[in-house]
Amino acid sequence: MHRTLRALLAAAIVMATFFPTDDAAQKKDRFYFERLGYAHWQVPTHRKVVALTFDDGPDPTYTPQVLQLLAENHDQATFFLIGRKVSEHPDIVRQTEFLGNELGNHTFSHRHLAHMNTSELAGELDQTQNAILQATGQKCKYFRPPRGYYDEPSVLTAHDRGYPVIMWSWDEDSRDWQAPGVHNIVNNVLKHVHPGDIILMHDGTGNSKQTIAALRKILPDLHKRGYQSVTISDLLRSAERIEAESK
Numbered sequence: 145m146h147r148t149l150r151a152l153l154a155a156a157i158v159m160a161t162f163f164p165t166d167d168a169a170q171k172k173d174r175f176y177f178e179r180l181g182y183a184h185w186q187v188p189t190h191r192k193v194v195a196l197t198f199d200d201g202p203d204p205t206y207t208p209q210v211l212q213l214l215a216e217n218h219d220q221a222t223f224f225l226i227g228r229k230v231s232e233h234p235d236i237v238r239q240t241e242f243l244g245n246e247l248g249n250h251t252f253s254h255r256h257l258a259h260m261n262t263s264e265l266a267g268e269l270d271q272t273q274n275a276i277l278q279a280t281g282q283k284c285k286y287f288r289p290p291r292g293y294y295d296e297p298s299v300l301t302a303h304d305r306g307y308p309v310i311m312w313s314w315d316e317d318s319r320d321w322q323a324p325g326v327h328n329i330v331n332n333v334l335k336h337v338h339p340g341d342i343i344l345m346h347d348g349t350g351n352s353k354q355t356i357a358a359l360r361k362i363l364p365d366l367h368k369r370g371y372q373s374v375t376i377s378d379l380l381r382s383a384e385r386i387e388a389e390s391k
């Protein structure tokens with residue numbers, strides 16, 4: 145009897161060690177924040193839609209070229225803007241929005257979030273929102289952290305200010321900021337494309353020549369495959385439709 149009790153106790157200790165309670169086991173990772181709806185990496189949808197996203201603009205050289213290519217192909221995208229640059233080029237921001245694209249918040253200074261506390265982040269989000277509001281008369285809805293860095297305090301700070309965090313599909317990083325060659329950028333985007341993908345590109349890194357050349361191939365090729373690029377809001381709406389259909 146004594147031995148049985150001791151064996152039970154040992155088993156309980158093993159269980160507690162390897163199978164901790166829900167709270168302790170809850171890793172605050174991608175899936176945790178996705179379940180809460182606080183962040184999105186990609187969106188479940190049946191429709192052949194993707195969301196091209198462009199970071200680090202507005203840029204007076206490259207953003208107008210991206211806008212023209214999108215318009216020629218009847219596509220839309222989301223631009224995650226650096227607040228400081230919005231103040232410098234409000235006309236480009238207005239044009240971006242006027243053409244049916246969506247604007248997003250990418251902080252004011254583009255500093256790494258690991259070097260900011262939550263009140264600094266909140267301040268940068270507000271400053272950028274104000275710059276966008278001044279340029280367009282509209283508020284933006286989404287936040288993308290510089291370099292895609294996130295942790296619990298930053299996701300919660302964004303959430304408190306009303307922003308879902310928008311990341312990108314794990315296999316849809318164009319790596320265009322490294323200028324790896326047009327062919328590689330095209331390949332990085334098209335090779336694994338599937339419905340609901342969020343695709344990461346850049347129009348404001350200072351040299352986005354390869355991005356522009358790649359986009360000339362990517363947009364028609366997406367259409368050949370039956371895809372269209374839409375805004376983040378449209379992409380999320382197509383996911384809501386799936387949920388509604390399955391109820």
Ligand SMILES: [Zn+2]
Nearest residue numbers: 199200290291
């Ligand atoms: Zn960035």
